[in-house]
Amino acid sequence: MGKLRLVARMDIKGPNLIKGVHLEGLRVVGDPQQFARRYYEAGIDEIIYMDAVASLYERNSLSDIVSYTAQNVFIPITVGGGIRSTDDAKSLLRAGADKVAVNTAATRNPQLISDIATTFGSQCMVLSIEAKKLADHKWEVYIENGRERTGLDVVEWAKLGVERGAGEILLTSVDQEGTRKGFDVELIRAVSTAVPIPVVASGGMGTLEHLKEAVTTGKADAVVMADVLHYNRISIREIRNYARSNDLAVRHDGWLETL
Template sequence: MSNLRIIPRLDIKGPNLIKGVRLEGLRVIGDPQQHAIRYYEAGADELIYMDIVASLYGRNNLSDIVKKAARDVFVPITVGGGIRSVDDARDILRSGADKVAINTAAVRHPELIRDVSRRFGSQAMVLSIEAKEVAHGRWEAYTDNGRERTGLDVLEWVMRGVELGAGEVLVTSVDREGTRQGYDLDLVRAISAAVPVPVVASGGMGTVSHFVQAAQVGRADAIAMADVLHFGRLSVGDIRAAALDAGLPVRKY
């Protein structure tokens, strides 16, 4: 059994680390580099950087931030937001990222998933999904930081994305994101059951029990969190200790 990964998520707008609620009402937290180094030194398994306004402006501005991070942080880095082509993916990977997370452009041009995975390997192609519940057990995929409907059923879309070559899925519950009410366990479990690749749960962590539930009930392979870390409610060490106490297969640090 592979290790359950603890992944701080850093949402970026311009030069700043920010945090919202349901992907709205963005609040500046501070310097992303300082937070990234702190999380790395505390034992984070990976980091996720998301340029949360990139799709609006048609570009990803994270190259410089990622270059700085890669000099000081020696865990895998996933970068998403505004990646619209193989060339965009190449530029981000050359900056020091290990994986690219693609949502909006993948919805518009699904063949991009195949092109990126063929060029850089499926392990580098993360399908990013922003999901909103539309009925019990049914979710719709959204783009543009949870603003735009796609009409796509999340489970159908995730299966197609993996068939096209996505080697990992990052699923963010727009309904839960920033609320501290816990992950959408039904969503995470449904996606985990639908595809044979690792699933990263994101959106909603408020307590260590939420982390444990996402792993045990949701069957996530990795769990991303932001609010609890950025505001100092929990540390990476707190989360790892609780996971070990629950018998979860996290890396000992």
């Protein structure tokens, strides 16, 4: 494993940064541009933008936000929500995204994973998986912001995504998302040990210890944070220092130490 990536997740509805619990009950947090800039300046490694209502309108409306962010924030940006074709992916990549995350459309048409990977490269194709626990060692893939069942087994779907050309998996536990009660470490480990590509763990971070559990026990390659950052519960500097003190390899930038 390379360096652990610290990722800020920004769920977007219209012009606003929002946050919910279990991907529901969404509350407005503020202007996503201001938050993105702040996280970048504080040393976050990557940003994920998710269009929370894109599936309702069958389109992603984040191009303007992405374009502005890309002019001011010089770290990788992943964008998801409502991507249903290579043309959708192209417009977001042209706007400044580095990667696109696909969930709903991929479950309905797995060929889309291959098409995006072939057209833009596997490194651009992120398979977004929203997972809900069914029983011990078993999770189901959900779509539409964790509202609709697919009948797909999470681990098997992750493996198929790799076969189709996905270069990374964004794995969100719907059960844990927004709860601050910790990641579903068993879920992360089940997927990360089943696939050879990076697994980005999302959903549940509330303490610094949760970060360590996701990486050491879950074998996550990257950890996504939202609530703890949006509400200033833990600073990015604290997170990075904690990671270093626990022998978790994170990016080291000299300029960060002055912040």
